Amino acid sequence: MLELNSISTFYGNIQALHDISLRVEEGEIITLIGANGAGKSTTLMSISGIAPPRTGEILFKGKPIHELSANKIVGLGICQVPEGRHIFPDLTVAENLDMGAFLRSDKKQIEKDLTYIYDLFPILQKRRNQPGGNLSGGEQQMLAISRALMARPQLLLLDEPSMGLAPLVTKQIFDIIKKINREHNTTIFLVEQNANLALKVADRGYVLETGRITLHDKASTLLSNEDVQKAYLGI
Amino acid sequence: MDYFIELFFSGLTRGSIYALIALGYTMVYGIIGLINFAHGEIYMIGAFTALIVSTVLSIFGFPLPAIIILTLLASAIWAAAYGYTVEKIAYQPLRNAPRLSPLISAIGMSMFLQNYVLLAQTPDFLPFPALIPDFDFMEPYAATIGSSDLVILVTTAVVMLLLTWLIKFTRTGKAMRATAQDRKMAMLVGINVDNVISITFIIGSALAAIGGLLIAAHIGQINFYIGFIAGIKAFTAAVLGGIGSIPGAVLGSFILGLTEAFATGYVSSDYEDVFAFSLLVLILIFRPAGLLGKATIEKV
Secondary structure, three states, X not given: OEEEEEEEEEEOOEEEEEEEEEEEOOOOEEEXXXXXXXXXXXXXXXXXXXXXXXXXXEEEOOEEOOOOOHHHHHHOOEEEEOOOXXXXXXXXXXXXXXXXXXXXOOHHHHHHHHHXXXXXXXXXXXXXXXXXXXXOHHHHHHHHHHHHHOOOOOEEEEEOOOOOOOHHHHHHHHHHXXXXXXXXXXXXXXXXXXXXXXXXXXXXXXXXEOOEEEEEEEHHHHHHOHHHHHHHHOO | OHHHHHHXXXXXXXXXXHHHHHHHHHHHHHHHOOOOOOHHHHHHHHHHXXXXXXXXXXXXXXXXXXXXXXXXXXXXXXXXXXXXXXXXXXXXXXXXXXXHHHHHHHHHHHHHHHXXXXXXXXXXXXXXOOOOOOOHHHHHHOOOOOHHHHHHHHHHHHHHHHHHHHHHHOHHHHHHHHHHHXXXXXXXXXXXXXXXXXXXXXXXXXHHHHHHHHHHHHXXXXXXXXXHHHHHHHHXXXXXXOOOOHHHHHHHHHHHHHHXXXXXXXXXXXXXXXXXXXXXXXXXXHOOOOOOOOOOOOOO
């Protein structure tokens, strides 16, 4: 579904990604794990067109997307929940969700999706008229994921959904991620520092070290890999 | 007391014009964090367009209401085209440059437009036709509020309501608010940020042109330099109210207009600028973010 062919991304003169290649198949959950500053977020930003790669190509369903602008990429069905959630602080919860459906015009279906979201996260319905900036961290993460879902993505890019959340909330968020993947057949590309958690929900995983992919395998194999255990699982 | 009311209305009229210009400053600042110093020149170009269009139309013998409406539309559209073009050639290429670069580019644009009108038109003051007639029903109040004051107040109020509706309830307005709050996230939900920025310049420029037309018809003369002073005053009003805040710009404009009117009326017209800018200094000392501005905490 998504294919990165040896992409390199730069911030000014600093190279953040070196020849990254990876594949995501339809319907699977894949995860990219790595330390702080390894280039995980940059990878997602390259896919989303915010930090386009200088060399290499990105294919979505066989078509190149690395030269498209960010809004066109969203239009193709690739949505990102960025690190730090990026809720629009002065828009209400309902307006934030509305922004997720910005490119859609099928009003009836949007209404239905909104009901689905409110079923999934009843707290958002309760707070729908409050500014997004007033929500707690966990609620904001729910809102950020919901906002992305409102776009009906085929591929959902999640950047550090567990960051700053209490363990119980994290568990709830991950249950929802699995549920979205199962029920809607939404392909999920998950970036996480919490490698243990990520590898448990993912089908396959990639390990990123200072801008290079160093390992790639089934998630269960990576979980039992000694190097991965030492470096990322703290075992 | 009559004198007080007269000054009050004169202050409201000034405030309305400042507000029409200040909105352009504050909206552009809210979206791209740039003080668009060429904005005053857009207002001046709006007034010149109005002069040319209304003169041509009256030569062809159009009735007055048609002249007013067509002139209003023509100057708003023409100034909007200028605003759009200025953004495309002077600011968009500098989108990712350090903050100082677009600021210098803006000052350059301002000088360019001023001198362009100076050369293409004339350095002298030109008489502006009295587009706004004296209404009969205003006759009893003519000593305190003129017909053109009334037209300015009503037009400004209508424009403000339209703008509020646009920003609060339309898809474009929501996209503008989202872009102002978090540009990167706006891109990630599929908003074409470049379009939003263009629309912001178009709206701001059209508002300034309406202001230019109204004040020119009120005062009765224009020249190439009117944009500079009006621009500085409107910018002051926007900062006073809290730059980036739309209600703030309107509030700041009315406070500034009233301050100037009362200073002129009770002290001396020589001191109107002293009062206006002293007010700015005081506000900046005690409320650096402006009256309705949010104090932003820069996180490290």
